[in-house]
Structure formats: C-alpha cells, structure tokens
Amino acid sequence: MFVRLPTSVSEAQECLAEGAVPVGGATLVWASWQRDGFPEQAVSLREVPEARVVGDGALGAAVLLHEIDARVPEVLRRAAAGVGTGAVRRTATVGGNIVGSTLRCLLPPALVLDARAVVLEPEGPVETDLAELLAKRPLLLSLRWREPVATGYRKLTGVLRGEVPFVVAVAVTGAERPVLRVAVRDGYDVLSEAVPYDTDLRRMLGALALTALGTLPEAVFEAVREEVVGVVERAGAC
Incomplete structure (x- = not known):
C-alpha cells in the first residue's frame, strides 16, 4: 500500500480523484484491511494545514486526539482525553473518531x-x-464553531447500555440569544436537544425532560441535570 501525503487541499483532491482511500490514524481500518486486503493507495491529511488547525473555533480532522488541548472548549478536550488508551490517543485522529468510529x-x-x-x-x-x-461520510477537513459561553462533559462509566458507557455533553452557545444544548450518547446512538437559555433553571430542566432526553434512565438524566446546573453556574459567572 502506497500512502500519499498531500501538503495542500488541491493535492488532496487529486489523490481522492485517483482513487486513494482516506487513512486517518489507521486505528479503525487496519484490522479490516488485514482481513479484506489493503488498498493500492491511501491518503493522509496530516500535512495539509487546513486539517491540522487547533483553536480559534476550529479543529482539524488530522489532529491526533492527544494534541487536543486548552485551545478548544473544555467539552471537546475532556471527551478526547477519555478515548481509549494513551497509545490510541497518540494515533487516532479527529476525523477518524467522528466519521469512522461507531462510538x-x-x-x-x-x-x-x-x-x-x-x-x-x-x-x-x-x-x-x-x-x-454522518450520512454521506465525505472527507472531513475540520470542525468549526463559535466560542461557547460555557460547557460541561461527563462519561458515566458505571452506567452502561450494553458495553457502551453513557456520555453527557452540555453547552450554552450564542451571546445575544443563548441556547442550552445537551447531547447524550446512548449506546451507539446520540440524542441531541436544545432549549432556549433561561435563568430559571427549573424551567429549562422541565423543558429538557419533555424531549427525548426525558426517556433516558433516571441515573443518566440525573447526570444531565447536574451537568446543566454546573454549566449554567459557569455561564452566569462569565
């Protein structure tokens, strides 16, 4: 297998047009290639500047998970730090985790x-x-977002759906018209809901309870409640 290392977006396009298969960090595809056969050529974005950005509201697809640091919001940083082992985080990429992984x-x-x-x-x-x-799975270059007001994250290792731990992510986004966003990984699925930000915490939690999040196990929704409380407190301090 010949691995191509383009140094620009245009070169990466040429690689794809010529049949190169995106490789990412190869932590997920290597076993299947060993089983089913290796492609003639693969392409890695690790030398493409647009895929290596970290900070200022962006995170490149070729960034390794262990490289995600305080330049990105806490919710992303803590999620990356909880993926696999140190060895996995030193090879797995952002793009591979979001597009190629089932978790x-x-x-x-x-x-x-x-x-x-x-x-x-x-x-x-x-x-x-x-x-x-997620539906079309094109080649990811980067993620981009506007700086949040406050964020929170929790991995519930003691609460499982099969062998997969629940994950709770919370953020308040938008300065002029803030929105409270909550996402929960439930098994291999992710539930995501948003409600208008309100200084009345009980009203916000009540609104969330009326969404699909309200059908989660009691221990998981309690974790949602606790993370929301923490994020709202940090948002009020900003």
Missing part, C-alpha cells in the same frame, strides 16, 4: 457546540452540518 466520542461535544463540518468535495472545501457529514 464517535467527539460527536456529542461537536453537537452541543453547534459545530459545522468543512468537507472536501470534488469542487473544493464545502461547509455542511454534522447530520449530512
């Missing part, structure tokens, strides 16, 4: 940040929403 540990944080995806289409980079990204 998609970074998806709940991306949803509560109301992030947009910059993907590489034949005509060039195009911005799209996360739903289309």
Whole structure:
C-alpha cells in the first residue's frame, strides 16, 4: 500500500480523484484491511494545514486526539482525553473518531457546540452540518464553531447500555440569544436537544425532560441535570 501525503487541499483532491482511500490514524481500518486486503493507495491529511488547525473555533480532522488541548472548549478536550488508551490517543485522529468510529466520542461535544463540518468535495472545501457529514461520510477537513459561553462533559462509566458507557455533553452557545444544548450518547446512538437559555433553571430542566432526553434512565438524566446546573453556574459567572 502506497500512502500519499498531500501538503495542500488541491493535492488532496487529486489523490481522492485517483482513487486513494482516506487513512486517518489507521486505528479503525487496519484490522479490516488485514482481513479484506489493503488498498493500492491511501491518503493522509496530516500535512495539509487546513486539517491540522487547533483553536480559534476550529479543529482539524488530522489532529491526533492527544494534541487536543486548552485551545478548544473544555467539552471537546475532556471527551478526547477519555478515548481509549494513551497509545490510541497518540494515533487516532479527529476525523477518524467522528466519521469512522461507531462510538464517535467527539460527536456529542461537536453537537452541543453547534459545530459545522468543512468537507472536501470534488469542487473544493464545502461547509455542511454534522447530520449530512454522518450520512454521506465525505472527507472531513475540520470542525468549526463559535466560542461557547460555557460547557460541561461527563462519561458515566458505571452506567452502561450494553458495553457502551453513557456520555453527557452540555453547552450554552450564542451571546445575544443563548441556547442550552445537551447531547447524550446512548449506546451507539446520540440524542441531541436544545432549549432556549433561561435563568430559571427549573424551567429549562422541565423543558429538557419533555424531549427525548426525558426517556433516558433516571441515573443518566440525573447526570444531565447536574451537568446543566454546573454549566449554567459557569455561564452566569462569565
């Protein structure tokens, strides 16, 4: 297998047009390639500047999980820190986690940040929403978002749906018309809801309880409540 390392978006487009398969950090595809056979050529974005950005409201698809630091919101940083082992985080990429993984540990944080995806289409980079990204699985270049007011994250290792722990991500976004966003990974699915931000905490929690989040196990919704309380307190202090 020949791995191509383009240094620009245009070069990456050429690689894709010539049949190169995106490789990411290869933590997810390597076993299947060993079983089913390796492609003739693969392409990695690790030398493409647009896929290596960290900070200022952006996170590149080729960024390794262990490289995610205080330049991004806490909700993303904590989610990345909880993925697998240190060895996995030193090889797995943002793009591979969101597009290639079934667990998609970074998806709940991306949803509560109301992030947009910059993907590489034949005509060039195009911005799209996360739903289309997951449905069509194009080559992800980066995630982009507006700076949140406050965020929170929790991984419920003691509460499982099968072998998959629940994850709770919360954020208050929007300065002029703030919105409270909550996303919960339930098994291999992610529930995401948003309600208008309100200084009346009880009213906001009541609104969330009327959504699909209200059908979650009691221990999980309690974790949602606690994270919402913490995020609202931090938002009020900003």
